[in-house]
Amino acid sequence: MVATISVRFIRMLTLLFGLSILTFTLVHLSPIDPVNAYVGGDGSASPEQIEKFKAYWGVDQGLVQKYGSWAGALLEGNFGTSLLYRAPVIDIIQSRFLTSLALMGTAWVLSGVIGYALGVIAAMNRGKWIDKIIKWYSYTLVSTPIFWMGLILLIVFAVWLKWFPVGLAAPAGVMESEVRWIDRLHHFVLPALTLSILGVANVAMHTREKMIDILNTEYVLFAKARGESSWQIFKNHGLRNSILPAISLQFAYFGELFGGSMLAEQVFSYPGLGSTLTTAGLKGDLPLMVGIILISSLFVFAGNLIADVLGKVVDPRTREAG
Amino acid sequence: MQLVREGWNVRKKMVLMLAISLGFLFVLLLLSFTLSNDHLRLGAGAKNMAPSLSHLFGTDWLGRDMFTRTIKGLRLSLTIGAFTSLLSVLIAVMMGICAATFGKTADTVISWVIDLFIGMPHLVFMVLICFIAGGGIYGIVLGISLTHWTALARVVRSEVLQIKNAEYIQISKSYGKSAWYVARKHMLPAIFPQVMIGFLLMFPHVILHEAALTFLGFGLSPQTPAVGIILSEAMNHISTGKWWLVVFPGMLLVMVVKSFDSIGEQFRRMTEPASSHE
Amino acid sequence: MVESHKNALLKVENLSIGFSQYVQWTRKRIIRPIANMHVEIAEGEIVAVVGASGSGKSLLAHAILGILPGNAVCSGKISYRGEELTDQKKAKLRGREISFIPQSVNFLDPLMRVGRQVQIGLDKSKAKYKQEKLFEQYGLQKSDGRLFPFELSGGMLRRVLFATSVREGVKLVIADEPTPGIHPQALAEILKQLKQFAAEGAGVMLITHDIVSALDIADRVAVIKDGTTVEMANAAAFAGSGDKLQTEYTRRLWRALPQNDFDLEFRSRGGLKAWH
Numbered sequence: 001m002v003a004t005i006s007v008r009f010i011r012m013l014t015l016l017f018g019l020s021i022l023t024f025t026l027v028h029l030s031p032i033d034p035v036n037a038y039v040g041g042d043g044s045a046s047p048e049q050i051e052k053f054k055a056y057w058g059v060d061q062g063l064v065q066k067y068g069s070w071a072g073a074l075l076e077g078n079f080g081t082s083l084l085y086r087a088p089v090i091d092i093i094q095s096r097f098l099t100s101l102a103l104m105g106t107a108w109v110l111s112g113v114i115g116y117a118l119g120v121i122a123a124m125n126r127g128k129w130i131d132k133i134i135k136w137y138s139y140t141l142v143s144t145p146i147f148w149m150g151l152i153l154l155i156v157f158a159v160w161l162k163w164f165p166v167g168l169a170a171p172a173g174v175m176e177s178e179v180r181w182i183d184r185l186h187h188f189v190l191p192a193l194t195l196s197i198l199g200v201a202n203v204a205m206h207t208r209e210k211m212i213d214i215l216n217t218e219y220v221l222f223a224k225a226r227g228e229s230s231w232q233i234f235k236n237h238g239l240r241n242s243i244l245p246a247i248s249l250q251f252a253y254f255g256e257l258f259g260g261s262m263l264a265e266q267v268f269s270y271p272g273l274g275s276t277l278t279t280a281g282l283k284g285d286l287p288l289m290v291g292i293i294l295i296s297s298l299f300v301f302a303g304n305l306i307a308d309v310l311g312k313v314v315d316p317r318t319r320e321a322g
Numbered sequence: 323m324q325l326v327r328e329g330w331n332v333r334k335k336m337v338l339m340l341a342i343s344l345g346f347l348f349v350l351l352l353l354s355f356t357l358s359n360d361h362l363r364l365g366a367g368a369k370n371m372a373p374s375l376s377h378l379f380g381t382d383w384l385g386r387d388m389f390t391r392t393i394k395g396l397r398l399s400l401t402i403g404a405f406t407s408l409l410s411v412l413i414a415v416m417m418g419i420c421a422a423t424f425g426k427t428a429d430t431v432i433s434w435v436i437d438l439f440i441g442m443p444h445l446v447f448m449v450l451i452c453f454i455a456g457g458g459i460y461g462i463v464l465g466i467s468l469t470h471w472t473a474l475a476r477v478v479r480s481e482v483l484q485i486k487n488a489e490y491i492q493i494s495k496s497y498g499k500s501a502w503y504v505a506r507k508h509m510l511p512a513i514f515p516q517v518m519i520g521f522l523l524m525f526p527h528v529i530l531h532e533a534a535l536t537f538l539g540f541g542l543s544p545q546t547p548a549v550g551i552i553l554s555e556a557m558n559h560i561s562t563g564k565w566w567l568v569v570f571p572g573m574l575l576v577m578v579v580k581s582f583d584s585i586g587e588q589f590r591r592m593t594e595p596a597s598s599h600e
Numbered sequence: 601m602v603e604s605h606k607n608a609l610l611k612v613e614n615l616s617i618g619f620s621q622y623v624q625w626t627r628k629r630i631i632r633p634i635a636n637m638h639v640e641i642a643e644g645e646i647v648a649v650v651g652a653s654g655s656g657k658s659l660l661a662h663a664i665l666g667i668l669p670g671n672a673v674c675s676g677k678i679s680y681r682g683e684e685l686t687d688q689k690k691a692k693l694r695g696r697e698i699s700f701i702p703q704s705v706n707f708l709d710p711l712m713r714v715g716r717q718v719q720i721g722l723d724k725s726k727a728k729y730k731q732e733k734l735f736e737q738y739g740l741q742k743s744d745g746r747l748f749p750f751e752l753s754g755g756m757l758r759r760v761l762f763a764t765s766v767r768e769g770v771k772l773v774i775a776d777e778p779t780p781g782i783h784p785q786a787l788a789e790i791l792k793q794l795k796q797f798a799a800e801g802a803g804v805m806l807i808t809h810d811i812v813s814a815l816d817i818a819d820r821v822a823v824i825k826d827g828t829t830v831e832m833a834n835a836a837a838f839a840g841s842g843d844k845l846q847t848e849y850t851r852r853l854w855r856a857l858p859q860n861d862f863d864l865e866f867r868s869r870g871g872l873k874a875w876h
Binding site: 011014015018019022023026027029139140142143144145146147148151152154155159166254255256258259260262263266267277278281282284289290292293296297300301304 | 434435437438440441442443444445446447449450451452453454526530533534537538539540553556557560561563565568569572575576579580583
Binding site: 217218219221222223224225226227228232236237240241315316317 | 665667691692693694695696700702704706707708709710711712720721748750764
């Protein structure tokens with residue numbers, strides 16, 4: 001079993017390696033020359049800074065060497081300097097990281113838990129009203145763009161009802177140190193809600209399908225023949241046979257989550273990594289773009305690895321077979 | 323055995339849904355060609371009007387009729403959707419077939435590539451590709467198709483692997499038929515339903531992603547009537563209460579996406595009857 | 601052999617079961633695997649329900665338990681202890697008064713340890729104790745209780761399935777093909793257990809296509825062909841050349857068995873010569 005996990009881990013490393021090459025190639029295909037952009041922007045860069053910059057990007061070096069020096073720098077944690085903010089990319093990422101994490105983390109947990117519950121309820125009441133409602137709700141939401149959902153929530157809750165603020169992570173014009181925790185929460189609700197609502201639909205649909213499959217198995221038929229009530233069937237058989245795939249799916253969801261956060265953050269002007277990436281992309285700040293992309297990809301790959309491995313580890317049948 | 327002519331069953335409902343979805347899309351396309359561009363002229367009409375009979379979706383701050391803008395925008399989305407889906411499907415089918423038929427090494431390599439692309443967070447990479455490709459429709463099409471071919475490729479690969487070892491293929495080969503013949507006459511028809519379903523189901527994804535990209539500001543210039551741009555411009559006017567700029571275009575978009583989704587689903591259920599006997 | 605003073609426990613009359621299926625995209629049709637089936641079981645009696653595979657025997661069991669699939673259409677009458685067996689009654693009785701021993705090991709939850717699976721439905725406080733006693737009785741180790749279904753051999757799994765049916769107050773036991781592919785020792789054990797159920801006053805329905813073992817313990821035999829009951833005979837009638845059997849089909853069935861020299865029609869027509 002350890003062998004299986006190691007194999008997959010190594011595979012992930014090779015994929016990350018491939019990813020870095022891919023990104024590197026894309027960067028060098030770009031129409032913007034990072035050095036010129038940096039220098040030409042305004043003349044305030046000192047000769048040393050320009051040299052450091054040139055060294056980082058391997059200007060005047062062969063292609064393979066360029067990759068080598070860049071990859072080496074990456075592994076040391078040097079992601080270069082942002083063109084827009086004139087600060088090390090890694091610092092910018094660090095400062096925005098927590099804000100994004102709070103948003104994505106909450107949406108991840110909420111959509112997982114609520115989605116699972118809804119999926120189970122729908123499957124166990126198949127064909128009845130509640131199932132129809134949940135199905136309709138999920139189907140519609142899955143076709144809805146996240147940002148439109150966000151806009152609607154904005155209109156209803158921030159503009160009409162005025163329950164929540166229109167954007168940002170904290171009240172404007174207030175000093176960083178003076179922002180209260182409750183204010184942060186206040187600004188956080190709508191973006192988090194936006195992200196969660198769509199995630200719930202996805203998880204609910206998948207769970208419902210899986211649950212219906214389980215309810216059609218012979219062992220559930222037998223459980224029924226032995227007089228187990230619906231609740232007992234769920235508690236004894238439904239839960240254990242569906243929870244693992246559900247959790248695996250959650251871990252594979254990281255990618256969608258990050259994409260969604262880009263949109264939600266844009267709608268609410270929430271300063272997380274997502275909106276930073278958008279700004280970087282629009283303004284052509286390559287180092288920052290690449291930095292955020294690599295970090296987020298790292299998370300997504302890790303999530304996929306966990307999803308992959310989790311099933312094998314916990315299922316007693318494969319555990320034995322090793 | 324006894325044949326039962328039933329009134330209304332689930333299958334019949336499916337056919338109805340299919341007809342409605344197709345009809346809706348057809349009407350939309352028709353409208354996009356017949357609605358006059360007059361409504362789009364700046365200053366042509368009253369500005370900032372709420373929805374009314376003459377302006378179903380209201381007008382925006384430049385006096386343009388929102389209904390016309392939305393419909394034309396959707397046509398653009400559909401066109402981009404068609405190209406992108408086609409490109410995506412082509413890449414997927416190629417990769418899938420190559421992986422399954424060119425030997426173990428090719429399979430390992432291509433599977434690795436598939437895993438690589440599956441692992442990339444979609445929107446993130448689309449932004450990068452779009453940026454690199456210089457924006458515009460070209461960038462969007464490239465960005466979306468290069469990130470979405472993976473799922474279908476996997477399906478094609480597993481289907482081809484399965485039939486490759488089927489008896490009728492072996493027999494065909496033993497008759498001396500070339501690999502090309504086998505591929506054309508046996509494999510393509512066998513994978514066609516799945517490819518069709520994949521193509522149809524890719525549309526909703528593509529349309530949503532295109533809207534997202536244009537909403538963020540990548541790809542198209544602000545004058546193009548794309549739904550994403552309509553919505554992102556509308557965002558600036560929310561606080562002044564012009565809700566119709568957001569609600570209606572979005573709703574129509576949702577309906578379009580849902581129609582494609584529904585068409586794809588019905589198609590899938592009809593070609594895989596085992597999935598519904600209710 | 602049927603003692604008339606024994607009370608009728610289960611009476612199935614004119615049972616028909618049909619399923620709706622889609623044919624040609626949107627039209628439905630009904631296929632009817634069971635039509636006009638009847639079976640009677642008295643208290644303390646073992647009735648073997650015998651027939652070829654696919655003749656609808658399992659469906660009979662599922663109908664009595666009330667676990668037919670959603671697209672099933674039933675007609676006919678099933679009475680239990682003199683009263684009609686409605687869906688609500690079935691739900692109340694199954695697992696308690698009516699016990700079911702299923703056909704295959706797929707009926708066990710693959711992710712639950714077998715000991716726990718036997719304990720479901722037993723009174724919480726005595727569940728573990730009872731389960732361990734049952735395992736002992738069937739020759740299973742105490743430690744086997746902690747294993748998962750995939751870790752047990754076929755024979756052990758059959759014994760576990762049996763253990764799940766032992767409940768206090770069980771009045772009707774329906775065993776669906778409990779004996780295929782089992783070695784003689786385990787077979788003897790299972791037949792002994794079924795006899796034990798009957799001796800304690802329960803009625804036993806033994807669904808099987810293995811007539812020989814069935815005749816070992818059955819009091820009466822219901823012969824099923826193509827979803828219909830062809831004959832209900834006493835077990836004793838299955839002797840000699842089968843003269844006491846009422847229908848041609850049953851007689852041929854009996855004579856075709858190995859111990860009766862595979863006496864098929866073909867012989868009676870003059871053997872090999874008939875082929876030319």
